[in-house]
Amino acid sequence: MANHKLLLLPGDGIGPEVMGQVEKIVSWFEKQGLASFSLERGLVGGSAYDAHKAAISEGDMKLAQEADAVLFGAVGGPKWADVPYQHRPEAGLLRLRKDLGLFANLRPAICYPALASASSLKPEVVEGLDILIVRELTGGVYFGEPKEIVTLEDGQKRGVDTQLYTTGEIERIARVAFELARTRRNKVSSAEKHNVMKTGVLWKQTVTALHAAEYKDVELEHVLADNCAMQLVRWPKQYDVVVCDNLFGDILSDVAAMLTGSLGMLPSASLGAEDPATGKRKALYEPVHGSAPDIAGKGLANPIAMIGSFAMALRYSFGAGEAADRLEGAIADVLGAGTRTKDIAAPGANAVSTTEMGEAIIKAL
């Protein structure tokens, strides 16, 4: 039984609470003899800044580089509103993505049948929804230089951000989208703004060429990013896999997540390139939700997105697809039995705590 190196970075706000539930599940898998992990723990975000004056320490970056997978909670909160920009909580996450080369961010938006009524959309629009946003995560306006604020001669300031994409960067993310589409409903929708952005022109050309060369069996459509946002609200079931750049992915995946009415439910995986020597890829798994400082420490947080992120780690990093199925099945069973944290409970209905939800899922395993 392989020993998997797992780094836990709970972060800030509700991060530690939801990560706590994953720790119990990790122990359960070990006790059953189903898997073996060597666990490390580190700090990221505001809590790292408090300890090290950096959003992630060099030591924790080293642990992340060595890990088979990183589990990431959430970062940020009002406490750190005024820390220097390069040390803001998000900088820890951005550095992990960039330095580990995690270019492929997979964000499934699945509407759990038991929760369809929690959506702000009509049930028929979201029932059975199962789409996947594939977001480029190490390029674009997030990392391009120049990225600065300068003072002009007349005393005004000017801010600059630079959106950059190379053919190679676009190809490798499109490839991930096409490959995943083949395991699903075989359709890729590529979203950009080629009518306004040159990176959009290159994006569309590159995806088109790769499709023609290697993925003709997959249905490909091009959609303008603004229209895609609109279509996600109008009739999201028209999509299977949506592939897009870092910034559009940020927004489109949040829209997609909200359709399901269960933001506390959605996991994500961020994957690097496969190492040709070892066949391994670096990976980070995190819930789509943020650190929710307003409810931190109150036992109100829904741990399902975090637990689902661990399930994705089992599947994509540890080759333990059966264990992943089992864990996801347990989540579905618990929901099917009506167990709800506050965020997904009907107004006025009984809700369980973060810990109770974690324990219910272990029981259902």
Add this chain to the structure above:
Amino acid sequence: MANHKLLLLPGDGIGPEVMGQVEKIVSWFEKQGLASFSLERGLVGGSAYDAHKAAISEGDMKLAQEADAVLFGAVGGPKWADVPYQHRPEAGLLRLRKDLGLFANLRPAICYPALASASSLKPEVVEGLDILIVRELTGGVYFGEPKEIVTLEDGQKRGVDTQLYTTGEIERIARVAFELARTRRNKVSSAEKHNVMKTGVLWKQTVTALHAAEYKDVELEHVLADNCAMQLVRWPKQYDVVVCDNLFGDILSDVAAMLTGSLGMLPSASLGAEDPATGKRKALYEPVHGSAPDIAGKGLANPIAMIGSFAMALRYSFGAGEAADRLEGAIADVLGAGTRTKDIAAPGANAVSTTEMGEAIIKAL
């Protein structure tokens, strides 16, 4: 009675059909002696390219510069998919926005009570919705340089777009948002990505400073653009005025429009700075919907967004608030009476044509 110079640029696809209805309404106002217009007509988009090999001719740009208001239909369609990039249909619109200095794009998203059920959102989420997206329209990644595709030494290509904002550009759009909020529910939500973008940092700082200096009576909140997209889907009524940059505005306004379930219904205004000498501002009015080439020429298009855009022109460019109220009232009456074009009719229900809708509105005037 002032004589208003109005330039009609119907454009492509359904543009001419919906503009045709406005022409009849213009005649009606003139016949009633309620207003007097001197009308010019021009070409924009694909139809301009067919005639002049440019998405707008210099002659029509001159007419636009001289007009008190431009009414714009829609541009684009598959016919022009392969024209040179600088002549693509959208280039005509982008040039009008930039050269006329139309920095303030107002996009109201109003859910007509008669149409609440057409939304993909639950009725309680959208009923009574009345929000206004104020989008910066002449800056940001739409126009920043460098904006190019270059070939690298290794044969790869690299695309570049540049997001630029100065303090002055941010201040003037924020001012529009604060002023409009004072005439509404007195709340401004400023959306950016300061956690990732330096232009976002400058945006937040500048809006905060202007608020503290001149608009303390208006409630101001800052929201990350991704979260704003999400909140628009979750509970849009939390917003009054949302102010944001060009690219975020493109996407957020499309999401907001789709909430109302009636994309064919929504008008927009794009305004320039007030000329201190004349008190006038350049302006362009256009529907939020596109050229819908698939239904062009079939009499299926809903002319209400175009007619509503003319109502906005009456209000913002011609100082004819009463005439605008009357026209908007006529639209509401016609809808109240159950008249529907196909896009807003219940599935299977009877629908009227573009022309019939235009005539029904004139009758209700």
